[in-house]
Amino acid sequence: MQDRPDKEALLEAVAAFLATDVLPALPDRALSFRVRIAAHVLGGLAREVRGEEARDAAHLSALWKGLGRSQSLPAPGEATRAAIVDAEAALAALVRDAELDDATLAALRTAMRPILAAQVLVGNPRFDLRDDPETPK
Numbered sequence: 001m002q003d004r005p006d007k008e009a010l011l012e013a014v015a016a017f018l019a020t021d022v023l024p025a026l027p028d029r030a031l032s033f034r035v036r037i038a039a040h041v042l043g044g045l046a047r048e049v050r051g052e053e054a055r056d057a058a059h060l061s062a063l064w065k066g067l068g069r070s071q072s073l074p075a076p077g078e079a080t081r082a083a084i085v086d087a088e089a090a091l092a093a094l095v096r097d098a099e100l101d102d103a104t105l106a107a108l109r110t111a112m113r114p115i116l117a118a119q120v121l122v123g124n125p126r127f128d129l130r131d132d133p134e135t136p137k
Contacts, residue, residue: 007046007049008046008049008050011042011043011045011046011049012042012043012046014042015039015040015042015043015046016039018035018036018038018039018042019036019039022035023035023036023039044122044123047121047122047123047125048122053076053077053080055118055122056076056080056081056084057073057076057080058114058115058118059084059115059118060073060080060083060084060087061073062111062112062114062115063084063087063088063091063111063115064087065111066091066107066108066111066112067087067090067091067094069087091108095108117129
């Protein structure tokens, strides 16, 4: 494990530098656009690094719930990511090969929603995930 600054802080610092110091100084619109994209990508990577182990654990738990499995979580890191790949393959095979009734499909949607929500929020933390967007926050 590295001391400070950590990966997240470094990514955020470079993204902020590009967005606040470099971008306003660029007269070339095409280059400005590419710098804006680079800053956005670095911000996304920082959000991805933040809480990655917890998201992986939640992702695996949701997959297992969708598959009807009850298992203890492996150690964080590569073991969890390998288990996610295996569980995603099993879920894909289930959906592809089985005749799923409406209740099973509803249960799968319920189990998969937290996975999708976590992925969307990494890409865009301001995205509105309410079931009814007409309802005030």
